[in-house]
Amino acid sequence: MSSQVLFKEVQKISQIWVWLIIAIPVVLSWYGAYQQLLLGKPFGNNPAPDWMMLLLLLVFGVLFPVYFHYIKMVTEVRKDGLYVRFYPFHRSFKRFPFEIIQNYEVLTYNPIRDYGGWGIRHGFKGNAYNMAGNRGVLFEFADGKKVKKLMIGSQIPEKLSEAIRKAIEK
Template sequence: MNVFLEKQFIKRWWLFMLILAIIVIGVGTAYYATVNSEENIALVVSVISLAITIPIVIALLSLRLETRIDEKGIFTYFHPLGFTKKFYSWSEIKDIYVRTYDPLSEYGGWGIRGLGRDKRAYIIEGNTGIQIITKDDKKFLVGTLKGEEAKNVIRQYHTSVTNEV
């Protein structure tokens, strides 16, 4: 039994610039408040700004999309966001295939897309994804950088796999 495992990390230059800006603003605010004030409020502002900055930076740096395909089904998760855990058993999948897509025109960009709708997606980068259509006609796409490998593992577990890529 083969298992497909993939972890995708966000490698966008603008995200690293955002993280750098958050760090500079947080540290700068703490420094300015401490240096330019003799009151205890400066220390409080410093601690609050760092208490906000550090978790945001850690969360942004730890974002990753994990996908696992095995004999039970497909599990995907936008780590560390617990509410993004999705599992589709083979018995609830009507159709599944690897396809190319346009993140901007089809889903409006990258990340967690389509919350609250029947057409959802988790996308980090690229234009290849695993399209899942459930028996109640809900659509979910998970981006992958390993389309051929995913297709080969899916073929072992699902009989109606189509070849769209």
């Protein structure tokens, strides 16, 4: 990882609809814990014991939103290749050396139809690392006799493509 970074993009979960979905168990766990632990009113028709309610509050009311807050995708162009890390799922960067890149182009795509959604995806059109939106750079890699395709989602795909072009030219 000593190679100079020529381009870097960090993407986090920013869609309001995702955070609204995440908020449902957070609000329910906080409300249930408040009702049962502070007001002394059993929460629900078959209430959990207080220790379980405290555990649910810790898991869904604290750890769950913190976990989603720290999910991020980092894309870097360095002198020796393209690097992608989907934190916390990748322990380190995935490196794609320039020598195996056959082609790349900026595209608008349909994340759900083409790849099955956002995240680390394996879809009909190849693999994808995407965080949000519907734009990115589609890479074709030479891997022996096969050509593998990888969509790297980006909020600034033109800059990513330009950084790749400049790095390959050097």
